[in-house]
Amino acid sequence: MPAFTPLAKKIDPLKCMGDWYVQSGVAVLGSEKTGHNHLEQYAWDAATERVAVSYSFNELTPTGKVNASTQIGRVKPGDANGTHWQVKPLIGWFRVPVWLDYYIVDVDTENYSWIIAAAPSGWWIYIMTREKVVGDAALAPHLEFLKSKGVNLSKVTRFNQGQ
Numbered sequence: 001m002p003a004f005t006p007l008a009k010k011i012d013p014l015k016c017m018g019d020w021y022v023q024s025g026v027a028v029l030g031s032e033k034t035g036h037n038h039l040e041q042y043a044w045d046a047a048t049e050r051v052a053v054s055y056s057f058n059e060l061t062p063t064g065k066v067n068a069s070t071q072i073g074r075v076k077p078g079d080a081n082g083t084h085w086q087v088k089p090l091i092g093w094f095r096v097p098v099w100l101d102y103y104i105v106d107v108d109t110e111n112y113s114w115i116i117a118a119a120p121s122g123w124w125i126y127i128m129t130r131e132k133v134v135g136d137a138a139l140a141p142h143l144e145f146l147k148s149k150g151v152n153l154s155k156v157t158r159f160n161q162g163q
Helices: 136-148
Strands: 018-026 036-045 050-058 066-075 084-091 100-107 114-118 125-129
Touching: 018 136, 114 136, 125 136
Parallel strands: none
Antiparallel strands: 018 036, 018 125, 036 050, 050 066, 066 084, 084 100, 100 114, 114 125
């Protein structure tokens, strides 16, 4: 997998809040590949200056068992562009004690209608949109972007959104 760097363009992290439908990516969990209705939700908490991150999908079928996880997120302190993010996942009843880095590597800064996030090493990558269902043609430029960064597209899964 390629190494990623944060997008070298200033973004407004607050415009990244809300629902993101995970359309494609290099999956973290094996069950993601056969899952449906992948949704990542970001909610800003002004009091703590943190982001509540929720990720869920249905296993195997559109109405299958819900697989859900939560994380606490933030923009890394000192990051002027707002593209170097960090999270602390909750695994079972245990909150990971260190901040784990991830990057916004590309985003629609005009409408915030799509975003690509990735681990620095590229071991996971998500292409997300505000629309639940998008066609392959809408994803093609994002896949080309990943290919230009050295991503082997055979590792990228097209997630099911309600199909």
